[in-house]
Amino acid sequence: MAKTRLAVLFGGKSGEHEISCISATSVIKAVDKEKYDIITIGITKKGEWLLYEGPIENIENDTWEAKAKADLAADPEHFGITILGCGGKGLKDICDFVFPVLHGPNGEDGTVQGVLKLLDIPFAASGVLGCALTMDKIAAKDVFKSAGIKQVPYVALNSTEIGPEIEKKINDTLVYPLFIKPANMGSSVGISKVHDPSGLEAALKEAAKYDIRIVVEQGVNARELETAVMGNLEPVAGAVGEVLTEADFYDYEAKYHSSASRTVVPADLPKELSDEIRAEAIKAYLACNCSGFARVDFLVDKDSQEIYLNEINSIPGFTKISMFPMLFMATGLTYTEIVERIIELGYERYNAENQK
Ligand SMILES: Nc1ncnc2c1ncn2[C@@H]1O[C@H](COP(=O)(O)OP(=O)(O)O)[C@@H](O)[C@H]1O
Ligand SMILES: [Mg+2]
Secondary structure, three states, X not given: OOOXXXXXXXXXXXXXXXXXXXXXXXXHHHOOOOOEEEEEEEEOOOOOEEEEOOOOHHHHOOOHHHHOOEEEEEEOOOOEEEEOOXXXXXXXXXXXXXXXXXXXXXXXXXXXXXXXXXXXXXXXXXXXHHHHHHHOHHHHHHHHHHOOOOOOOEEEEEHHHOOHHHHHHHHHHOOOOEEEEEOOOOOOOOOEEEOOHHHHHHHHHXXXXXXXXXXXXXXXXXXXXXXXXXXXXOOEEEEEEEEEEOOOOOOHHHHHOOOOEEEEOOOOOOHHHHHHHHHHHHHHHHHOOOOEEEEEEEEEEOOOOOEEEEEEEOOOOOOOOOHHHHHHHOOOOOHHHHHHHHHHHHHHHHHHXXXX
């Protein structure tokens, strides 16, 4: 049987470029080479798509760009992505399936997924709607609300509304500390924790640097618990894990540069609580029309044990020591089996959408 040509998309124009390169390397190393021919396509921090055919070590340490071979250009005339300098071949001519191992804006927000859908190429993880909904914290909250999923009280606004009126609404509705977030970012970029009204305006302006849509949330003194979900219309949840950080909150520094954060899998939790988290995660996953896989993050109030859904990450970190794979490895699957299942689910969704 001919091998499946599996294109792995990595890098990207987001703050999570480097983590994507490491995740992609893990995926590439894990897939069954008897079954798949791997095609590696890197996206630079400027957003250029480059076909890369060098050693994978250069992807892991993000030095691949200097050795990349050919540009891929969006070609409006033929409505496709063409490899420049390769005789006019399109992306669809060189691969059968795409695994976008991309995080953040222009990666897990529905944009790349829209391109792949237009090109009629099956791909891993959620489609346009699932990615777009879970990327935008305000849209996601609206969906969680209509699905009856518990979340912290919040106020959503546009950056043009920043001023005394919205500050009054926030101060009247929410109890400090507050978390001020750009709606579309990731990696905690642009997020501030504010302890009293004097810091509110500056925090709103900081968030507005990254997005015109801003969300203000009531802070919880919380444990950060996460679960992993895989599947399409009948998804299953993995174990529940915990992120422990000594920082004031899990900010960019704590996520990527500090040794003061660690993960515990499985989390030390009563079974009822972990079952509730897993059930809520599946409900939220389906409500947002996710498919393939996702990581679902919760805040659990340390005093009341109340569970609040925080966010869904439609393409979470995927290195061998990342939370997503670890949560399924804790249920007995191997990393390679997880990757294989995600590819299968991508094909299943593509076939269902195309009635094949
Ligand atoms: N409402 C909240 N209460 C307590 N901590 C919060 C709240 N919202 C966010 N945090 C803290 O900020 C971190 C980043 O927020 P999050 O919404 O997950 O943003 P990102 O999408 O950038 O990961 C969380 O991991 C948590 O530590
Ligand atoms: Mg988060």
